Amino acid sequence: DAPPVYDGTNEAEIVRYIDTYITCSATAVEAELVKLQTHDHRATCFKYDPHDCRFEFPRAPMDVTRILHPYTDEEKAADGFQVMADRWAKIKQLLADIDAEKVPPPATVEQLLALAGLSLEEYIAAVRVPLKRMTAFLRRTPMEMRINPYNPVLLRIWRANMDMQFCLDPYGAAMYIVSYMLKANRGLSRAMERAADQARHDDDNLKSRIRKVGNAFVNTQEMSAQEAVYLALGLPLRSASRQSVFVPSTRxxxxxxxxxxxxxxxxxxxxxxxxxxxxxxxxxxxxxxxxxxxxxxxxxxxxxxxxxxxxxxxxxxx
Structure with missing residues (x-):
């Protein structure tokens, strides 16, 4: 039951696997669970661009699950590319208006295409414009543009938000994991600096100063309810089906x-x-x-x- 590995020739097999285990349907699970999967914009969404959510919501609806490829440099230099870029800008604005309820939401992808005045081929060509890497677009209706991908069985067990994606590029996944492990929590760093600076100027004893710095850390560090419970109960936050053993082989x-x-x-x-x-x-x-x-x-x-x-x-x- 291991997932297939993308080799450039088995897109149909990959799509079947994705449709079997991953969905962003608003009806596959109970409404309360769908709410957990629905993205809500926050300040961090617009950290890099005041207009674009860095998590790419709302996401482009699709009639079926598709694997789309970015345009090559030669294709971007072609005469017709600007036309597709303009179409993408139009689609992006339309999706934003639908998301903001400025436009009545269409029920199907076909109705969305009619609203945009595009054929399916033109729509797919436009959606490829901003891509920088090969991307799997799940089947989703215009009503599901904010729903994170999930597995229905796991969501009913986990009962918390998940973002399940099929890995098309193992090197990209490795880079993401390493970057996530090494990224700094700037908000926490600033809070700790303020607490430490305040402690230096307080007349309290050392124990009280350390308590204040510790409270600043606890109150600033964000974590999910599940993570807090696991930490409080001393349960492991991660586990693996394989272990590694180091065997010294040097002289x-x-x-x-x-x-x-x-x-x-x-x-x-x-x-x-x-x-x-x-x-x-x-x-x-x-x-x-x-x-x-x-x-x-x-x-x-x-x-x-x-x-x-x-x-x-x-x-x-x-």
Whole structure:
């Protein structure tokens, strides 16, 4: 049941998979769940452009799910490209007017096309104008322009907003994850700076100052109700079906080793002042001391199939 990988020739298969698991329908789930998926504009939506939502809402309706490609530089230089760009500007304004209820919302894509005075081919050609990467456009009516893509089964279980998309470019997904991990929270940084500056000038004791800085962090950091509950209960925020094990493969003299805790070093010094067993035993150490019955097991299999028994400390048992 793994999703197909886009290879440039299997768009029909990709579309079938998307339609099976992802939708932005306003009727596939209960109305209260659809409300969770409906985008509401906030100040952050217009952080880069005062007129365009950076999350691209309202999104262009489609009669069926389609994978659209951006225009090449040669196509953009062609004479007819400006005509398509003007059509896109017209469509974009029409969608904004429908979204703002300045124009009665059409019920179908066909009615939207009639309102715009365009054929389906002209409409699709215009929608491709702003694209910078290959994009999947889900089947959606003009009434569903603000609904985030979701999976009905998962939405009923999760009961919170989700944005489910099919990954057409794994490198783009990797870049998004890395950028998200490394991005700075400027609002939080400014709040912490103000709190720290205020604490420096307060006459309160150190404990009170630290409490104020901590309160500034807690009150500024935004998180969902689900995340807050998970943190309060000590539940893991993420999990994976695979684990990774690091196997040191460099020469022994080039390996990084951890010193034993000071308490253990003190006990070791009292027992044997000449002992050089000052490092925490690692994977290689455990492999060297494996049981005779595991003599034929290679270090890769040993690392992935065997682990230290719970309740034992490193170096005290295997």
């Amino acid at each position: 022994p003299e080039d390996r990084t080793q951890l010193l034993r805790p000071p308490k253990d070093l003190q006990v070791l010094a009292e027992a044997d002042p000449e002992s050089d067993d000052i490092f925490v035993p690692g994977l290689v150490h455990a492999y060297q001391r494996r049981l005779p019955s595991l003599e034929q097991v290679c270090i890769a299999d040993f690392a992935t199939c065997y682990s230290k028994a719970s309740g034992t400390r490193a170096g005290t048992g295997d």
